[in-house]
Amino acid sequence: MSNKIPRRTWLKAAAVTAVASLVGNTRAEPQDPTKTQGASPGKLGSRSPFEQPEKKPSDISSRTPLQDLYGTITPSDLHFERSHAGVPVIDPEKYELLIHGMVERPMIFRLKDLKRFPAFSRIAFIECSGNFRTGKTTMTPQEICGLTSQSEWTGVMLSTLFREVGVSPKASWFLAEGSDAAVMTRSIPVSKGLEDGMIAYAQNGEAIRPQQGYPARLFLPGWEGNTNVKWIRRIELSDQPFMTREETSKYTETVKDGKIRQFSFDMDARSVITYPSYPQQVEKGWIEIRGIAWSGRGKIDSVEVSTDAGKNWTKAILQEPVLDKAHTYFRHLWRWDGQTTEIMSRAIDDTGYRQPTLQQLINARGTDMGGYHVNPVTAWVLQQDGTVLFKPEKWK
């Protein structure tokens, strides 16, 4: 928990103000607001008026301000949004989840039924598969990849519900259907449901937010966001995928030789430096490079940071506990000499997968690969005046 930094160096670098002359003079303490009674305790806390982080909404999505955040939990009101026909209002008393198809006993579960089953809890991220934007230097982490967020999710394991309805051993896929106006549907292998799928009804300690699927959503840790069907109302078991709109016209990727990749569920390992990043400003001297790394396939094994445009790489510190399929906070202390340079990070997960460069992605999948599952190493340019700019790499 401590670092071996030469003390004198730190003293200078941190731009702290020595106040030796104040020793023993209590009146010289920092200015303070101790003369006025403060606000009384309330029913709900609130943000400081000096801190107003916000998502960036478009017509269909709203992005988490990663550059304003700390640690790994995303405040629930800043969790990214992506919907296909907006956010429905659902009365929890009227909510029902039907599970049918290749099962022994089709059943409808009310919300209170779901809550009677064993309630499992885990901290994990959800990321939209279309989570990469580039094109200009004045882009924030929020704009580049703000469609990933992390919560502590609580709910009932799908394996529990599948046992309850008696899923046929022949069932290999299920349809997950939302009760939004898009009637969002995806086909999911039963094996994933049994492995770690949940019906989540709580997020960060409280009822799930409407924007994340209130009163209940499918949660498939590590799988592309759109498969985590929100406002879930129906699960149908089958022995084949359903070939819904979202998995034929959308959420597929062109790969080389004119072929299309379908059912690309897992979100590959990725990282992003959130400090320093655009539009932050830095000073010469010690800088702690910070960011998050995550993998849909398991735990983050390590994060490597380069401060010389990719020539040399050093392992960053990972904040414990490193959790499975979870945003992992990394830090790397570095002394900047004030010269223009590029800093970047790359994640390695416990399958041995290493976050690729954009060029490696293009080599593997071609320039027509589309916007899904694009997880390249990204770079920030530190300029001599301390401004930080995104380095938008050429795609085509």
Add this chain to the structure above:
Amino acid sequence: MSNKIPRRTWLKAAAVTAVASLVGNTRAEPQDPTKTQGASPGKLGSRSPFEQPEKKPSDISSRTPLQDLYGTITPSDLHFERSHAGVPVIDPEKYELLIHGMVERPMIFRLKDLKRFPAFSRIAFIECSGNFRTGKTTMTPQEICGLTSQSEWTGVMLSTLFREVGVSPKASWFLAEGSDAAVMTRSIPVSKGLEDGMIAYAQNGEAIRPQQGYPARLFLPGWEGNTNVKWIRRIELSDQPFMTREETSKYTETVKDGKIRQFSFDMDARSVITYPSYPQQVEKGWIEIRGIAWSGRGKIDSVEVSTDAGKNWTKAILQEPVLDKAHTYFRHLWRWDGQTTEIMSRAIDDTGYRQPTLQQLINARGTDMGGYHVNPVTAWVLQQDGTVLFKPEKWK
């Protein structure tokens, strides 16, 4: 992640609705709101209008609604509040922390200075030392012990700042002083600061809330809430405690034989069942008993649950990861026969300490022990009609 519950039993117990007649009839799906475009993505998410958890404010505090929560994270706006002169408004640009006294180099740190140091992050609880109320049967977990909450805290380790200012080897205590109108002060051993103390400026991913000390607070994992001085503006190193108002007239406990216990910092292990609890209603059959357990001295080793008024005890399931000095979520599946009974939980931490009964506390400290550090096993009475009442035990 799965449980070996006889399937048929579950079927009956969970009161689910069999809908075999609906198989193959897609029009018979649950009622749904799929015909209306929903709300567009926004800058901030919000709670469902059907879910409005609230704290219970008094003049000096405001309690977390534990019975409404899930998992282990407390939403920041539901984190308990306890202040001695209300919540001050502090401009982060004007914020300063002075560290002086027995140090080589007294220094003032601005908020941006604090953020330049290595930023450590951990999930842990804070609990007020006066966190026990009893007296009537219609009390919720919030009313009994809602002065404990959990967050992911981020900030700079005190050990880092102490090295920066060059704390004298002779310094054994420090004063922590808040910039609220009470100028809240506590004396803290330097050893605790070096062990795991932090100056926290972030909570659950974002800037700390004003009610929890914006822009920065002292965070001493596992130690009684009032020592975690909020809005911290001054730390003075010394070779003795400062004997402030809060540690002479307050925050001490009468023990037996007319003696007073002072500097009782650690919060002992404790647990509370949050489901079922007052004012919830339960049905005969399978019930998952749920709650949280925590210890200021380390990790929770185990939680034992009794469903027969303390005659027999069974180990509950602990939700992984079990973290140091953190709320730990426990669950115990139990089949209720519908007869009146008492359910209770007791926590055992990794020091071997076992949560005491109120009688054991009284035996050890006397009936005049006051309201601090009272962490008894508490019981809920399940009545035949499914109502749940608190069992307020006699104190004097």
